[in-house]
Amino acid sequence: MSTTATTAAGTTTANATADTDTGTAGTPAAGPGTPGPEAPTRGALRALLPALAAHRALTARTCAAALLEQGSLVALLTLAAHTVGTAVLDGRAPSAGTVTALLALVTVRALMTWREMDLSHDLAYRVLAVLRVRVFDGLARSAPARVAGRRSGDLAATAMADVEALEFFYAHTTAQLLAAGTVLSGATVVLATVEPWLVAVVAPVAALLAAAPFADARARAARGGRTRTAVAGLSADTVETVDGLRELLAFGALAERRRALARRGRQVGRAQRSEATWETVAAAARDLLIVLAALGVVATVAHSVTSGRLHGAWAPAALALALSVLGPVAESARALSQAVALRAAASRVRAAVRAPALAPPPAAPRPLPPGPLGVRLHEVSFGYGGAPVLDGLRLTVPPGRTLALVGASGAGKSTCAHLLARFWDPSAGAVQLLPEGGDPVDLREVDDAELRRAVVLVGQDTPLFHGTLAENLRLAAPDADGSELAAAARRCGVDRIAPLDTLVGERGATLSGGQRARVALARALLVRPRVLVLDESTAHLDNAGDARLATALAAEGRTTIVIAHRPATIRRADRIAVLRDGRVAEEGTWEELTARPDSALNHLLATTPS
Ligand SMILES: Nc1ncnc2c1ncn2[C@@H]1O[C@H](COP(=O)(O)OP(=O)(O)OP(=O)(O)O)[C@@H](O)[C@H]1O
Numbered sequence: 001m002s003t004t005a006t007t008a009a010g011t012t013t014a015n016a017t018a019d020t021d022t023g024t025a026g027t028p029a030a031g032p033g034t035p036g037p038e039a040p041t042r043g044a045l046r047a048l049l050p051a052l053a054a055h056r057a058l059t060a061r062t063c064a065a066a067l068l069e070q071g072s073l074v075a076l077l078t079l080a081a082h083t084v085g086t087a088v089l090d091g092r093a094p095s096a097g098t099v100t101a102l103l104a105l106v107t108v109r110a111l112m113t114w115r116e117m118d119l120s121h122d123l124a125y126r127v128l129a130v131l132r133v134r135v136f137d138g139l140a141r142s143a144p145a146r147v148a149g150r151r152s153g154d155l156a157a158t159a160m161a162d163v164e165a166l167e168f169f170y171a172h173t174t175a176q177l178l179a180a181g182t183v184l185s186g187a188t189v190v191l192a193t194v195e196p197w198l199v200a201v202v203a204p205v206a207a208l209l210a211a212a213p214f215a216d217a218r219a220r221a222a223r224g225g226r227t228r229t230a231v232a233g234l235s236a237d238t239v240e241t242v243d244g245l246r247e248l249l250a251f252g253a254l255a256e257r258r259r260a261l262a263r264r265g266r267q268v269g270r271a272q273r274s275e276a277t278w279e280t281v282a283a284a285a286r287d288l289l290i291v292l293a294a295l296g297v298v299a300t301v302a303h304s305v306t307s308g309r310l311h312g313a314w315a316p317a318a319l320a321l322a323l324s325v326l327g328p329v330a331e332s333a334r335a336l337s338q339a340v341a342l343r344a345a346a347s348r349v350r351a352a353v354r355a356p357a358l359a360p361p362p363a364a365p366r367p368l369p370p371g372p373l374g375v376r377l378h379e380v381s382f383g384y385g386g387a388p389v390l391d392g393l394r395l396t397v398p399p400g401r402t403l404a405l406v407g408a409s410g411a412g413k414s415t416c417a418h419l420l421a422r423f424w425d426p427s428a429g430a431v432q433l434l435p436e437g438g439d440p441v442d443l444r445e446v447d448d449a450e451l452r453r454a455v456v457l458v459g460q461d462t463p464l465f466h467g468t469l470a471e472n473l474r475l476a477a478p479d480a481d482g483s484e485l486a487a488a489a490r491r492c493g494v495d496r497i498a499p500l501d502t503l504v505g506e507r508g509a510t511l512s513g514g515q516r517a518r519v520a521l522a523r524a525l526l527v528r529p530r531v532l533v534l535d536e537s538t539a540h541l542d543n544a545g546d547a548r549l550a551t552a553l554a555a556e557g558r559t560t561i562v563i564a565h566r567p568a569t570i571r572r573a574d575r576i577a578v579l580r581d582g583r584v585a586e587e588g589t590w591e592e593l594t595a596r597p598d599s600a601l602n603h604l605l606a607t608t609p610s
Pocket of ligand 1: 384389407408409410411412413414415416
């Protein structure tokens, strides 16, 4: 068996302590081709933009609202200043048209402030909802290798915290930057006609403010990356702690775990503090620049008026226009610098979304012929990145027969089961289904949905989901009617556990290991698989329960591969294959293999407690 829930929790403590000591999020050996948790951040923000394409109309409305919001404020301040200027210098009261325009601008500004916030958040939440599903799709595509290679809390951090962090990018950056750029361009044209020197003051400051976040983009992204990694590590440790609470309690390891979590928390705090410190320094630098620009604008306007280039009545308007346009520019610079820090989150999300399929779908699927299916592993080699686990393995199970696959712990039995379920593909050789009298069909040629109906794998610790027994059974066959459900439940003794509308709690926490196994087996039977792979599925049951289930599972025409250590289970199979050194060391019936004193099976049985 590969990692199980119970053993994972037991080994977690050691892993987690080591992680905390080195200050890195632990990443056990990944499956073949597993993308690493940290991907390069270059272009990660740009890669977020295409997600807006699905919401073109809403994006356009958000941009328009942002433009009206920023533009109306600049126009309002400029017009108000002009009105005051002409009233003071020319002694003219504002006309009814001017008052109406001022009131209209106030109204537009108020309405657009609300509208822009409403639309930009609506847009962001829609994009994030799609992103979350795409992250989930990526995880599903690359499971279980990715899940084996990355800790679940780390994956949860990508699916939740990293995606959530991107809300800022979609709600507060894109439309606002576009609007600020447009308002700045318009204001620059007006300023150029009124007093070109004002452009000479405003334009370089605007350029400096816009460029500043990119000047230390690498360091900023690295600081953001450290925060994301620390948050992911904390999330991974927290999830493992909750999962393994019983073991931690049993071994009296709670206090040490608590200290480790506190250290993780401090790591997150330090990373966030470092980001915040740099951000406040950058904000202070921006403020200083704006103040200097404002002084420059005031001095330029004063000089223009005294030198006669600008009429005094226009001075307040020019002043207001030049100063008010600096507001959106400064706000955009702040948004940009925050967005640059999001590159790490964006790249983690991008890596999850783009995760390659470890078992890619066939270009031209081959339909499986009806009738019983056998199984063949033809010269199969496979490894998890290190030494090969399977090395040219050959194994054939004719249609309708039962084979017990045995071997020492770590021999590769579960790996064979996972290849049969096509969780991933072999690096050499082929895993095939054998129709009776037909040509073998490589699993790589079979459509995924058809494969899931034909081959079902039941593991030792198949987790159940929060819900009723019936809902857990229906997971495999959503269309199964009540009588089918009842029949499968009866065959596996699920009906003796509790009524089918009983809630089982998260991961089936309210059931015993044996009861969970019965539910998992009944669930598998509902699919009516032609090939059933049982990976120590009945290990939690007593001998009598195991025997009764074996009788219930026996079905005409179904091929069954049983991975087991229990002699009584192995004995019931038609044939037995012993796995050693990545190959089948010997194969035969129970009688044949046990008759030879030096057989690998006898060696194995001698070391297996009965
Ligand atoms: N996801 C993984 N990443 C890296 N190595 C793995 C992974 N899964 C299994 N292995 C390694 O592959 C080898 C075979 O594991 P496998 O689970 O197939 O053994 P097994 O025969 O089922 O063992 P057991 O009887 O103990 O369940 C072991 O050395 C194991 O450490």
